[in-house]
Amino acid sequence: MTPHFLTRTLDRSATIFILIVAAVGIVLPLLNLLLPADSPLQVPTYLISLFGKYVCYAILALSIDLIWGYCGILSLGHGAFFALGGYAMGMYLMRQIGSRGVYGNPVLPDFMVFLNYKELPWYWYGFDMFWFAALMVLLAPGLLAFGFGWLAFRSRVTGVYLSIITQAMTYALLLAFFRNDFGFGGNNGLTDFKDILGFNIQADGTRAALFALSCLGLIGAFMICRFIVTSKLGKVLIAVRDAESRTRFLGYRVESYKLFVFTLSACMAGVAGALYVPQVGIINPGEFAPGNSIEAVIWVAVGGRGTLVGAALGAVVVNYAKTVFTSGALAPYWLFMLGALFILVTLLLPKGIIGTVNAWLDGRKARDNANADSAEAEDGIIKPDLEKA
Amino acid sequence: MVAAELTAIDPQVAAREAEARQKRITSAQLYLDGVHVSFDGFHAINNLSMVLAPGEMRAIIGPNGAGKTTMMDIITGKTKPDEGDVYFDGTHDLTLLDETEIAKLGIGRKFQKPTVFESQTIQDNLLLALNVDHSVRGTLFWRGSRGEAERIDRVLETIRLTDARDSLAGNLSHGQKQWLEIGMLLAQDPKVLLVDEPVAGMTDVETHQTAELLKAINRDNKTVMVVEHDMTFVRELGVKVTCLHEGTVLAEGTIDDVSQNDRVVEVYLGR
Numbered sequence A: 001m002t003p004h005f006l007t008r009t010l011d012r013s014a015t016i017f018i019l020i021v022a023a024v025g026i027v028l029p030l031l032n033l034l035l036p037a038d039s040p041l042q043v044p045t046y047l048i049s050l051f052g053k054y055v056c057y058a059i060l061a062l063s064i065d066l067i068w069g070y071c072g073i074l075s076l077g078h079g080a081f082f083a084l085g086g087y088a089m090g091m092y093l094m095r096q097i098g099s100r101g102v103y104g105n106p107v108l109p110d111f112m113v114f115l116n117y118k119e120l121p122w123y124w125y126g127f128d129m130f131w132f133a134a135l136m137v138l139l140a141p142g143l144l145a146f147g148f149g150w151l152a153f154r155s156r157v158t159g160v161y162l163s164i165i166t167q168a169m170t171y172a173l174l175l176a177f178f179r180n181d182f183g184f185g186g187n188n189g190l191t192d193f194k195d196i197l198g199f200n201i202q203a204d205g206t207r208a209a210l211f212a213l214s215c216l217g218l219i220g221a222f223m224i225c226r227f228i229v230t231s232k233l234g235k236v237l238i239a240v241r242d243a244e245s246r247t248r249f250l251g252y253r254v255e256s257y258k259l260f261v262f263t264l265s266a267c268m269a270g271v272a273g274a275l276y277v278p279q280v281g282i283i284n285p286g287e288f289a290p291g292n293s294i295e296a297v298i299w300v301a302v303g304g305r306g307t308l309v310g311a312a313l314g315a316v317v318v319n320y321a322k323t324v325f326t327s328g329a330l331a332p333y334w335l336f337m338l339g340a341l342f343i344l345v346t347l348l349l350p351k352g353i354i355g356t357v358n359a360w361l362d363g364r365k366a367r368d369n370a371n372a373d374s375a376e377a378e379d380g381i382i383k384p385d386l387e388k389a
Numbered sequence B: 001m002v003a004a005e006l007t008a009i010d011p012q013v014a015a016r017e018a019e020a021r022q023k024r025i026t027s028a029q030l031y032l033d034g035v036h037v038s039f040d041g042f043h044a045i046n047n048l049s050m051v052l053a054p055g056e057m058r059a060i061i062g063p064n065g066a067g068k069t070t071m072m073d074i075i076t077g078k079t080k081p082d083e084g085d086v087y088f089d090g091t092h093d094l095t096l097l098d099e100t101e102i103a104k105l106g107i108g109r110k111f112q113k114p115t116v117f118e119s120q121t122i123q124d125n126l127l128l129a130l131n132v133d134h135s136v137r138g139t140l141f142w143r144g145s146r147g148e149a150e151r152i153d154r155v156l157e158t159i160r161l162t163d164a165r166d167s168l169a170g171n172l173s174h175g176q177k178q179w180l181e182i183g184m185l186l187a188q189d190p191k192v193l194l195v196d197e198p199v200a201g202m203t204d205v206e207t208h209q210t211a212e213l214l215k216a217i218n219r220d221n222k223t224v225m226v227v228e229h230d231m232t233f234v235r236e237l238g239v240k241v242t243c244l245h246e247g248t249v250l251a252e253g254t255i256d257d258v259s260q261n262d263r264v265v266e267v268y269l270g271r
Helices: A003-009 A012-034 A045-071 A080-098 A110-114 A130-154 A160-179 A204-227 A234-242 A244-249 A254-280 A292-305 A308-326 A331-348 A351-374 B001-008 B011-024 B068-075 B101-104 B122-129 B136-140 B146-158 B175-188 B204-219 B231-237 B255-262 B262-269
Strands: B030-040 B042-052 B058-059 B083-088 B109-111 B192-196 B223-227 B240-246 B248-253
Touching: A003 A160, A003 A204, A012 A045, A012 A080, A012 A234, A012 A308, A045 A080, A045 A204, A045 A234, A045 A254, A045 A292, A045 A308, A045 B262, A080 A160, A080 A254, A080 A292, A130 A160, A160 A292, A160 B255, A204 A254, A204 A308, A234 A244, A234 A254, A234 B122, A234 B136, A234 B262, A244 A254, A244 B101, A254 B136, A292 A331, A308 A331, B001 B083, B001 B136, B011 B136, B030 B068, B030 B255, B042 B068, B042 B262, B058 B204, B068 B083, B068 B192, B068 B223, B083 B101, B101 B109, B101 B136, B109 B175, B122 B175, B136 B248, B146 B175, B175 B192, B204 B223, B204 B231, B231 B255, B240 B262, B255 B262
Parallel strands: B058 B223, B058 B240, B109 B192, B192 B223
Antiparallel strands: B030 B042, B030 B083, B240 B248
């Protein structure tokens, strides 16, 4: 929009973050595609897909941080929005298979033929078109979040009660999607994808492009979040987080603010899910598991709640650790380690990695300023312990 | 200010205002009649009736549990009365509105425990309190204006926190938080200010300054209702006093009349 908007949105750490993500999004695919397979710097395609997965998780973490870190809404069901976005993309990819399925039916996906569907259910109409699927990636999670939030926030359901009903929501969806007659492939979900927009989904080039797109998605989500939290609306969100009733008494319609960020956050989670599915090659009801949503909250807590960079970093760090530990001898103990990590972070780093670093930097700056100011006279009313920023 | 003048000469608005004046059931700024509230059988407010004239300042005293804060909860929409009428400006039935709508009508409130946004700067606290566009869209695309900045500067001047404008509200002393909250009320620019225990935790000097500040606000044609225990402070305000007890009005009058009232003495000193 205007330079004003850019300077506000892009402070130094935000710019550094965007540059790093952009560099990763460009360099890794190039190292994958251009270098010969025997070069030591060649990045294998499986790593590209793995990192692509982390980037999608980072978008999900941002969406959670926007509502939890800035508005105090602890959603323990955000995995549901992620999965819905993923299913919308999965439905498009299923329709792209066409007659190349095992049963060779040009319209019905394999699982429908297997389950004796006579015709395509109405809610699968339109998913053969990418634009429609892309729209649904936003609309399905967005509308669910809007309806859910409209009921919950108007009734002033807050705190732990809200967290519990978000858990119930994702669990209910888990059970629904498990059912074969629900029309989304039941237990097995949607898989065996072939093409996306005409490109072979297994090809290295497609994988690299999807990774680059995910990085672009992360940058976009980050910019949107930054724009929001640095606007006056961001200040209102923090006000709601810290003193909700005070905000009401100032004449703010708190439920509208909550509904806005909750819906936006759900759409963002949906986009993350849509980018995730073509890279992992499957979407099944397991993505709705309540544990997934809780894990995503842990990423944010580890990285630093209320710091956007922290949320993204937390998602990557925890998932990298998960990859390392679950592929070795320690695999059976991963959940214990995750639990221990959460407890340790809560006890020792309540502000998360980035939050702790920021607090340390601020403290150092304040000490420097205090030393510089100590010669100045004190104001009659202002206590000397007020640090001037 | 300009906006107010413009609306005043708009014939449609003028007609609507004239109509509203005719519909007024009372000329009072704040009107409570026969209000009852009970929580699980406990009668917090019992047949409470009180009238505040426009531009009046009123001090409310009363022992703990007299219903002072509950009364403010009713006026601001936090608590709905079981019975009785509560009118603002003689036209708005406050029992039908919620906190946000009542705040938008022009009733501001300072809480007993100072409630400011601790993790934000003093300046941002005041910015949030300004009575400008409070819609989601308006705040998302908000851009500061000179007028707003000047209003914030004026309020900072009034509450003597200009030098601390960029520090976090959480770093303020208790007394300064009280002032910041009064400052937020000023930024909100309401017609009626409900001020709950403004001098708790203040030094004598600060208490005196607060009394002066409230008097200045009242001179600015604002209706003010102050709940306070500090009798020196109430005396300094020099306004009509209402003593509440067990959710109803026990006595009303000057501070001397009220403090010499036998029943008030009995309630305060115990029987």
